[in-house]
Amino acid sequence: MAAPTHTRSHHSSPDSVDIRLPWWAVVLPALAFAALLLLMAGPVPAGAAASEPGVGGVVIQIQQTLAR
Secondary structure, X not given: OOXXXXXXXXXXXXXXXXOXXXXXXXHHHHHHHHHHHHHHHOOOOHHHHHHOOOHHHHHHHXXXXXXX
């Protein structure tokens, strides 16, 4: 006599955890990180931006993009 096979249902059982996040749970921390990065960078003189093409240049580019 063969045992009946059970197929998995798409319904979650009462003891399972739903791991889907809403969109704002990812976007808000990313925006907060970007805002803190901009606050840490502070205002940079125009002459210093041309001589330091590293991370400062990226931060200045982000500031100019957000200012538009």
